[in-house]
Amino acid sequence: MFSSTPMLIQYQEIKNSYKDCILFYRLGDFYEMFGSDAEVASKVLEIALTSREAGKGRRIPMCGVPFHSADNYIAKLINNDYKVAICEQMEDPKKSKGIVKRDVVRIITPGTVLENNLLHEENNNFLVCITKGENSFGLAAVDISTGEFYTSEINKKEDLINEVLRYTPAECITSKTQFELDQLPNSVKISYHYDYAFKGDYCKKILLEHFNLNTLQSIGLENFPEAIKASGAVLDYLISTQKNPPGNIEKLKIYHIEDNMYLDFATKKNLELIQPINIQEKNSTLLSVLDKTVTPLGARMLKSWLTKPLVNKEEIQNRLNANEELVNNLDLRMKLRKLLDSIYDLERIIAKISFGNANAKDLLALKNSLEILPKVKTILEQAKSYLLKQTYEQFDDLNDIYSLLEKALYPDPPFSVREGNLINDNYNEEIDYLRSITRDGKEWILKLEQEEKQISGIKSLKIGYNKIFGYYIEITKSYLHLVPEHYIRKQTLANAERFITPELKEKEALVLGADDKLKELEYQTFIMLREEIKAFNFRILAMAKIIAELDCLASLAQVAVTENYIKPEISNNTNFNISNCRHPVVEKKLAEQWFIPNDINMNSDNHRFLIITGPNMGGKSTYCRSVALASILMQIGSFIPADKAELPIVDRVFARVGANDNLSTGQSTFMVEMSEVANIINNATKDSLIILDEVGRGTSTYDGLSIAWSLTEYIHNIIKAKTLFATHYHELITLEEKLNGVKNYSVSVKEEGDDIVFIRKIISGGADRSYGIQVAKLAGLPSTIIERSKDILSTLEQKPEQTQLSFKETEYKEEMLKIKEIQELKSKHELNTKQGINTKQDINSKHENVLKQLEKIDLLNITPLEAINTLYKLQNSLKSED
Secondary structure, eight states, rough: OOOOOOOHHHHHHHTTTTTEEEEEEEEEEEEEEHHHHHHHHHHHHOOEEEEEEEETTEEEEEEEEEEHHHHHHHHHHHHHTOEEEEEEEOTTTTTTTOOOOOOEEEEEEESSSOOOGGTTSSSSSOOEEEEOOOOOOEEEEEETTTEEEEEEESSSSHHHHHHHHHHHSSSEEEOOTTTHHHHHHTTOOOHHHHHHHHHHHHHHHHHHHHHOOOOOOGGGGTTTTTHHHHHHHHHHHHHHHSSSSOTTTTOOOOOOGBBBOOOOOOHHTTTSSOOOOTOTTTOOHHHHHHHHSSSSSHHHHHHHHSSOOBBBBBHHHHHHHHHHHHHHHHHHHHHHHHHHOOOHHHHHHHHHTTOOOOOOOOHHHHHHHHHHHHHHHHEEEEOOHHHHHHHHHHOOOOOHHHHHHHHBBBOOOOOOSSSOBBOOOOOOOOHHHHHHHHHHHHHHHHHHHHHHHHOOOOOOOOOEEEEEEEEEEEEGGGGGGGOOOEEEEEOOOSSSEEEEEEHHHHHHHHHHHHHHHHHHHHHHHHHHHHHHHHHTTTHHHHHHHHHHHHHHHHHHHHHHHHTBBBOEEEEESSSSEEEEEHHHHHHHTTTTOOOOOOEEEEEESSSSEEEEEEOOSHHHHHHHHHHHHHHHHTTOOOOOOOOOEEEEEOOOEEEEEEEOBBGGGOOOOHHHHHHHHHHHHHHHHEEEEEOOOOOOOTTHHHHHHHHHHHHHHHIIIIIIOOEEEEOOOOOOOOHHHOOEEEEEEEEEEETTTTTTEEEEEEEEESOOOOOOOOOHHHOOOOOHHHHHHHHHHOOOOOOOHHSSOOOSHHHHHHHHHHHHHHHHHHHHHHHHHHOOOOOOTTGGGGGGHHHHHHHOOOTTTTOOOHHHHHHHHHHHHHHHHO
């Protein structure tokens, strides 16, 4: 307890209930902070730390911020990972007796912000909740600022973490007694909610009440207990922080991760779908190329499309067909984009309305947006593609809501809802009456000023107003001798005197009384209007989704036209054929330079694993990534950068490109690399597309080559996924002769003496060397190093047995013969034993285990690497026994 003063006692009682928050305690026109809160806030906000009398001669730390500009200060605290509890005065101080009643009306956390200055209009602001059951995890994601609400049950923890990261949550909540979220990046803010909120029965009850349901079966959630817990707990967190049910959350969508193309966090990062690897290059992402949206609604939806491509053929085809119509119909596309450009962020306006934070400017933005909708519907009437025709049929122009706002809302309202001028004329009779009094009264005062000037002959006379004295007559000192006797002196200034008259005060009382009543009545009428609009939330949000989808489709069509993309065909088999495929981002960045396109041809039989060799900077990585991006583009319904394309629908795309140390988790480059490879191996299917750009480069040459070799065999023989493997290990090209589905390709290089020129064309056949020294020369290494490198390379190449693994066919056969020879010796020994013949080659019984292992070896299916490892283990086993 700070002291015995009533105000500080009240403060401490409230603070005790919100110990994990910075408490913004309303005192008049300021939010004040005391004690440790003040010490923390003053440093973060860079404001003065003062103190306040706390009774008995003690003082406590204190700081404060103006309530009208509090949002900027709150934003700074939230961005520094603090929660803020807003404590307001719950009654009019003028009417209260004793200490004013106060209470917390809202808790602001990173995942529950609604303020514009805390939100990025093109990004969602997801709050994610995780639960853990015996056999599965529950996940719920909600964006309180848009009303989106999703939930799922996930079996594997790595899939759970990947799905959490897909949402890039501003905040993640769980129960502290369940498990630690140790695999999430430090950038994700973790909060712990009350254990009771994660109980199954409680969560079911809160969901039924919020959505006004009798059973969860109607939304498909009945048989998913962990999804129920996650979605119920996150809903409880919103209610407890906002102090109100989130009225803009009208729908809960349950989904399964296999419903869309699976893109893990590493793949999205490596392909630079949303975020660039180099944060300085903001225009290096696929999103930066595709995003020509004109609304925040569309910008957020397009980002969602990129992280969740479709796998349903009909849905993909419908988007492609709609895209095609917008590409071919210039008039439709341009008119649509122009109209959509005038529509505001409907989702976030509705969120403000739902929580009672919307001002008159927000409702005006809503009205102006709704005014556009009938025009959009008229344009869609000419559409012919299924998706656009369906949109037209479902289109709700919301004309009744527009008419209500048009009639009720003042055309140019202020930001504050307490200043008046909120409600239109002829909407409320009492408002019209009070407005006429104030309007007529002010006109009377202006008329009085002119009359008094004429009667008194005082040219400088003017009537003014301030909050302290009300209306007054001001006369400069040079005219004081002309002041009429009935003027009453009120205030003396340096160069003038101020006066009042009984008549002026009488009119003032009438005008100001009516003005105060008018402002209060307008405020109450506006609150009622806002509540009336809240009843239409579901309809407005449904139209917001339609507007967002139209914006996305028009954006993709615009890009297709300006960047010369073509409509891909969905393959009826598993063939993967693209003619003159281009990388959309690299092509854009080259600007005036000519991008070299390449073909890609794959099938599921004898052409499913492409080994691509050649030098650095030759174009291997760009080629591989362009294929992956083409697949993703088609499955979001976009045209692709190519001349012709036939693509199958893939269930997953994996891309392992390069590697970096992850120092925060203590993982080396090689460990990061192997973790990404393990994720691919554990999750890829025959219907997946795998992009491998260098594997094994983070360790020694022998180890790296061995892993790359073995990995190739495993993907080819076991997973059978379509794979592009760009590598410097040109030794791998021999696999084309051993594995039926492997085909070699390389980067075309033109040699001019010791120099090379990159042609950047992918051709059939493997490269027999890596051109590393030539690339080093191009990079600018000193000639001394280059020449010495040539000498060393020449020496090493003369002794291949010392520098290369025995992966050539002849050496492979030798290893097989050794194993076969030992097996024949064993058979001969067994025959002699049966015949009772003693031999000097009698083998000790201690070796029986080794012989049994030799007998089980399948010579026809063993790989070179497995042969070497097997011999090594058996040899060590014999040595240890001897």
